[in-house]
Amino acid sequence: MAFSKKNACVPRYLICAVVIGLIVNKALGIRNPDRSSESNKDLPDQEHHLKIAVFAMGSFWRSEAVFGCLPGVIRSRVGYAGGSKRNPEYRNLGDHAEAVQIEYDPRLISYEELLNVFWSSHDPRQVFGQGPDVGNQYRSVIFTNGTEESRLASISKENEQTRSRSSIVTTHIQELGVFYPAEPEHQKFELKQNPLLLQLIGNLPEEELQRSSMATKLNGYVAELCPPKLQKQIDAKINEITKKGWPLLREF
Ligand SMILES: *[C@@H]1O[C@H](CO)[C@@H](O)[C@H](O)[C@H]1NC(C)=O
Numbered sequence: 231m232a233f234s235k236k237n238a239c240v241p242r243y244l245i246c247a248v249v250i251g252l253i254v255n256k257a258l259g260i261r262n263p264d265r266s267s268e269s270n271k272d273l274p275d276q277e278h279h280l281k282i283a284v285f286a287m288g289s290f291w292r293s294e295a296v297f298g299c300l301p302g303v304i305r306s307r308v309g310y311a312g313g314s315k316r317n318p319e320y321r322n323l324g325d326h327a328e329a330v331q332i333e334y335d336p337r338l339i340s341y342e343e344l345l346n347v348f349w350s351s352h353d354p355r356q357v358f359g360q361g362p363d364v365g366n367q368y369r370s371v372i373f374t375n376g377t378e379e380s381r382l383a384s385i386s387k388e389n390e391q392t393r394s395r396s397s398i399v400t401t402h403i404q405e406l407g408v409f410y411p412a413e414p415e416h417q418k419f420e421l422k423q424n425p426l427l428l429q430l431i432g433n434l435p436e437e438e439l440q441r442s443s444m445a446t447k448l449n450g451y452v453a454e455l456c457p458p459k460l461q462k463q464i465d466a467k468i469n470e471i472t473k474k475g476w477p478l479l480r481e482f
Contacts (some may be wrong), residue, residue: 243394286327288360302339
């Protein structure tokens with residue numbers, strides 16, 4: 231990582247958060263709700279059109295980061311889905327898969343586009359695992375809500391199978407039952423590995439962090455999974471902030 235000055239942003243973290251917010255919003259052309267409406271349980275008026283998509287594609291730490299930085303993705307959450315065990319936990323998730331739930335603005339990104347990202351961000355031909363992660367919890371699943379999503383998912387799977395030629399696409403398409411949110415320590419996992427960035431957005435309390443659009447994007451940024459242009463823009467902004475450092479109080 232190009233920046234390392236710990237504490238560089240503490241006293242003025244709100245300003246930092248605003249600055250990064252401005253560049254992220256500008257780059258993505260999204261209007262984020264402000265902090266007060268983000269912590270509101272009821273969706274603000276401008277969010278009633280948001281839709282939800284759920285995918286499983288290996289470790290949910292990575293899945294969340296894959297989608298977080300896409301223009302039109304407003305927030306994300308990891309959890310367990312697709313199994314029958316009630317109240318699964320990370321160390322005891324039974325027959326569930328690790329999944330990511332994405333809240334998105336369909337005016338900015340379509341379900342088909344999300345499906346394309348799903349296919350291009352993991353290997354759906356791998357059996358019983360994904361990359362180095364072995365186990366049924368890492369299986370590939372598209373969780374649908376209703377016939378239209380199910381139809382689009384089936385078409386995209388057929389296309390993927392055509393591209394894969396001889397090897398079989400193992401991805402399941404199933405109607406979403408219950409989505410159990412995972413424990414807090416698994417939410418925004420990538421971002422939580424970076425204390426400086428957590429400070430830059432104001433060391434949000436857990437609940438706010440989970441609902442924050444900024445945190446959703448920075449979670450993708452830390453994993454270097456943002457679209458390249460945005461990745462560079464955020465890099466530059468953070469380097470600028472950390473290079474400047476902070477004025478020190480030297481004497482009265
Ligand atoms: C499923 O879709 C319906 C209507 O489109 C919507 O009201 C509902 O909230 C959706 N459920 C989930 C879990 O996204």
